[in-house]
Amino acid sequence: MFIINFKNYDSISGSRSLELAKIAAKISRKYKIKIVVCPPQHVISEITKVSIPVFAQHVDNKVIGSTTGYIIPELVKKSGVSGSLVNHSEHRLASKDIKELVSRLKALKMRSVVCVKNVSEARKYAKLNPDYIAIEPPELIGTGKAVSRAWCNWGFSSKWHSQSQKLGKSNRRIFHGFCQEKKSLIVVI
Numbered sequence: 001m002f003i004i005n006f007k008n009y010d011s012i013s014g015s016r017s018l019e020l021a022k023i024a025a026k027i028s029r030k031y032k033i034k035i036v037v038c039p040p041q042h043v044i045s046e047i048t049k050v051s052i053p054v055f056a057q058h059v060d061n062k063v064i065g066s067t068t069g070y071i072i073p074e075l076v077k078k079s080g081v082s083g084s085l086v087n088h089s090e091h092r093l094a095s096k097d098i099k100e101l102v103s104r105l106k107a108l109k110m111r112s113v114v115c116v117k118n119v120s121e122a123r124k125y126a127k128l129n130p131d132y133i134a135i136e137p138p139e140l141i142g143t144g145k146a147v148s149r150a151w152c153n154w155g156f157s158s159k160w161h162s163q164s165q166k167l168g169k170s171n172r173r174i175f176h177g178f179c180q181e182k183k184s185l186i187v188v189i
Contacts (some may be wrong), residue, residue: 003039003113003134005057005085017043018050025052034067038085048080055113056084059105061097073104083111087125088135095124102128 002026007010012020015037028035034106038057039047048054060070073084085103087093093101102125105112112130117120122133 001034001036001132003036003038003055005088006126007039007057007090008040018046021047021050021052021054025050028052036083044076044081045079046147052080054080055111056081058088058091059084059086061093061100061104073108074172077108077110079112079124083131084110085134086114086130088115089117089141094161098125099128102130105148144167 002024006017006019006020009046009115021037021039024035024037025053027033034053035048036053036055037047038055040057044054044056044131056071056073056076058071059076060067062070062072064072064074076084084101084105086105087098102114106129111132113132113134114125114128115134116125117136119135119136122135126133
């Protein structure tokens with residue numbers, strides 16, 4: 001599975017988010033691969049009209065009601081969103097909120113992608129049994145270096161594989177990028 005996080009760059013403003021989602025849907029059909037898009041909140045309803053799974057970039061651990069400005073899981077689900085990133089490196093959350101959000105998303109039959117910065121965090125949050133875990137080491141953020149390439153050079157892929165056995169078989173793991181010789185999974189977040 002590929003996850004494409006549109007982030008909040010000017011290059012996806014206006015109709016460009018819709019164009020990118022349509023391109024991703026076309027590639028998904030053509031190559032028979034699962035692609036999920038994470039558009040900015042303000043265009044999420046428009047993007048759910050494209051035949052491609054849509055995840056929220058973030059949800060808040062708040063309730064429906066007097067929570068102006070917060071992104072509520074129950075409401076994004078009603079917009080056609082099927083999952084969410086949780087604890088992205090650009091929007092870190094308290095452990096309590098991560099735990100409650102994974103549980104809420106599960107109860108709503110939505111997918112959770114818990115973002116972590118290292119194997120230690122992965123172990124900790126794997127116990128919550130999220131659908132996916134994505135690792136992005138802080139030392140590589142903004143460097144232009146692909147996480148997967150750096151980890152292949154460090155021999156991390158084989159270490160991660162052995163660690164994932166200890167984390168539980170029900171969790172699926174995802175890396176950013178692709179390590180060809182190690183056959184790691186692909187993600188863009």
